[in-house]
Amino acid sequence: MIRKIKIFLEMIKFEHTLFALPFAFVGAMLGAVAVDHRLPAWSEIGWIILALIGARSAAMGLNRLIDKAIDLRNPRTAMRALPAGLLRSGEVILFIVVSFVILFYAASNLNPLAVKLLPVAVFMLVFYSYTKRFTWLCHIVLGLTIGLAPLGGWVAITGSIDATALLLYATVSLWTAGFDIMYACQDYEFDVKEGLYSIPSRFGVARSLWIARVLHAITAVGFIALFVSTGLSYSYLLGTLIAVFILFYQHALVKPHDLSRINTAFFTMNGTLSVAVFAFTLIDLVVLRQW
Numbered sequence: 001m002i003r004k005i006k007i008f009l010e011m012i013k014f015e016h017t018l019f020a021l022p023f024a025f026v027g028a029m030l031g032a033v034a035v036d037h038r039l040p041a042w043s044e045i046g047w048i049i050l051a052l053i054g055a056r057s058a059a060m061g062l063n064r065l066i067d068k069a070i071d072l073r074n075p076r077t078a079m080r081a082l083p084a085g086l087l088r089s090g091e092v093i094l095f096i097v098v099s100f101v102i103l104f105y106a107a108s109n110l111n112p113l114a115v116k117l118l119p120v121a122v123f124m125l126v127f128y129s130y131t132k133r134f135t136w137l138c139h140i141v142l143g144l145t146i147g148l149a150p151l152g153g154w155v156a157i158t159g160s161i162d163a164t165a166l167l168l169y170a171t172v173s174l175w176t177a178g179f180d181i182m183y184a185c186q187d188y189e190f191d192v193k194e195g196l197y198s199i200p201s202r203f204g205v206a207r208s209l210w211i212a213r214v215l216h217a218i219t220a221v222g223f224i225a226l227f228v229s230t231g232l233s234y235s236y237l238l239g240t241l242i243a244v245f246i247l248f249y250q251h252a253l254v255k256p257h258d259l260s261r262i263n264t265a266f267f268t269m270n271g272t273l274s275v276a277v278f279a280f281t282l283i284d285l286v287v288l289r290q291w
Contacts, residue, residue, distance in 0.1 A: 008095060011081040012060035017053070018271040020149035022278030023172050024052050027153030029285050030230055031165065035158040039285065047106045048156050051114075052149060054102030059125040059145070061096040065089060066129040074190050111159040114152070121148055132191075136202040139184065143177030164229050171222030175273075178215035179250070181208050183266045185259055206256040213251055220244040223277070232284050239280025246273040 028040045028048055040048075064071070064082050072083035081087040100122070107114040124145040131138035151169040155161060184191070184198045185208055191201035200208040223240045226232070250265035 007081050007086050011064055011087065011092075012057050017056055019176070019274055020056060020146055021049070021052055022274040023150040023168075024048055024153035026278050026281050027150030027165070027168055028157045029281060030168065030226075031154035031156075031158040033285060034162070034164060034230065035160060040157050044110065044157055047109045048153055051103055051106035051110070051152065051156070054099045054104075054106060055121060055125065055148075055152075058096050058099035058103060059128070061092050061099060062126055063129045065092050065096070070194065070196070073194065074187065076186060076190070107156075110156040113159045113161075114156050117152075117155060121152070124148065132196050132198060134197060136197045136199050138197060139177045139180045139199055140173075142180050143173035143175070146176040147173030164226070167222060167225055167229060171219055171226065174215045174222065175219040175247075175270075178212040178219065179266055179270050181212040181215070182250075182254055182262060185209065185254070186262060205259075209251065209254060209256060213248075216247045216251070220247055232281070233288055235280050235284040235288055239276050239283075242276045242280070243273045246270075246276070 025045070025048070028045065032038050032040045064080065067077075068082045068089070071077035071080050078084065082089065082092060103121075104115075104118060107118055124141070128138070128141050128145050131141045135141075147169045150172050151161070151165055154165040154168070158165075181199050185200045185205045187196075187198070188200040188205050188208075190196075191198045199211055203211065220243075223243055224237075227237050227240060230236075246269050250269040253261040253265045253269070
């Protein structure tokens with residue numbers, strides 16, 4: 001049983017929840033302060049964590065199931081649990097169903113708008129896995145899907161959406177799309193051979209890295225715009241400056257002719273970025289303010 005659990009956690013790359021969860025907390029905190037002039041309750045935070053775990057587990061399970069045949073042909077992914085035979089398709093389907101049940105149950109304990117928006121979230125979670133078959137904008141779709149984490153955190157607390165929530169959503173979406181383009185450069189030759197759609201297969205590795213840089217430059221502007229629109233203090237601004245430095249440092253690690261450090265750029269740098277933004281937002285709202 002323990003071995004099976006480890007295989008499932010490896011299949012969904014559970015540690016990559018670090019990308020989305022801190023921003024879900026940021027969305028929840030900013031929404032609570034902006035709308036209700038308070039901090040989220042612990043119960044609300046608990047339901048948000050459960051909802052995010054359910055959503056991300058379902059999304060990764062679907063992606064692995066839908067891409068099983070493709071992963072089997074790709075040397076980089078051939079040893080993943082499904083193509084390697086470590087898990088059966090039926091087991092993964094059951095895992096996906098349970099994950100969606102967790103998502104729906106968590107949302108139902110938050111507010112009516114969170115429940116009403118669930119069909120949109122589910123559609124995005126399913127739709128993304130098919131996009132590489134027909135559009136090189138698949139990275140943007142992934143960004144728009146992952147960006148639902150902070151938007152969902154905001155909605156979970158406030159039961160509403162405003163311009164600041166959409167700014168946060170757009171910023172996180174562009175950040176995600178940028179690092180996904182970088183990560184996809186590893187599969188450039190395979191995608192071209194298989195006729196799969198991606199920005200690297202469409203524009204080549206060098207141009208794709210420049211596209212990622214442009215998206216991350218806009219991301220940096222978005223983080224700074226949040227400082228202006230939310231009235232956060234210089235603690236948040238310090239976290240933003242750290243995030244901007246990380247954004248551009250990761251591009252120094254990856255070169256068109258040398259992708260050997262792409263995992264460091266993908267996981268270590270982006271995981272650090274999300275935690276930094278969350279930590280300095282937390283300091284701003286919890287430590288520096290009196291409620």
